[in-house]
Amino acid sequence: MGLFWMKVGEGMKIDYDVLTGAKSGWKDGLQFTRELEKWSDEYEERNMVPAESNKETADHTTALLLYAVPDAFKDAGRKVVSALMDSRLRKAMLYPDPPAMLQWLVDTGLATRKLVLRHLTLPRPFAWRKRIVADDVNAHGRIFKLIWDTEPWYVEPTFANRWCLQSWVDWMAGRPIPGDEGEKYFPRGFKSSHMGPAFLVGKGLAQAEKDEDQIREIMRCDATVST
Known part of the structure; x- marks a missing residue:
């Protein structure tokens, strides 16, 4: 797994010079992973600090996580989301600590x-x-x-998709179902080259194809650690 992520980073042109092994070489993927974990933890200690911009990001992400949760239970849902964060992340996002019993229930449930x-x-x-x-x-x-x-992005508006139980629940809650609002949710599906912000659709394809060829070479099945 360490080797895999090392090669992913190389494909993304990430510079590993801050890691000791970048100069002396890594014995294996495990050594790389341990060095990366150490650097990552130190980076978080320095930079994962409380900020309103963090809270804004967390609030929008939490809203997505609780999209299908009824309004009456959203406050409880936010506490569960807080319990899923570690203490450093929670502090950086300016989220309050969850009740101790809820934290125990979440931790126990995940462990089980x-x-x-x-x-x-x-x-x-x-x-x-x-x-x-x-x-x-x-x-x-x-x-x-x-x-x-x-929301039903890229979902085909078939009879089965529009009349399934999930669609009934979404419809009763006032949420869109597959096929609603014309082309808004791209009911004809997606193309990787056309995903993302509208102003970038179809741009940079030549560079993307070039990068893909390079990544295929980096991620060969016979790849080894960098030395």
């Missing part, structure tokens, strides 16, 4: 889930895998998203 998934859950057959996007390109040369948690 980890135990169950690691030791009591059989591998999922390939046919039962969770599919988030379609396997194939559609007739529009795009790819459909198969599930949605908030």
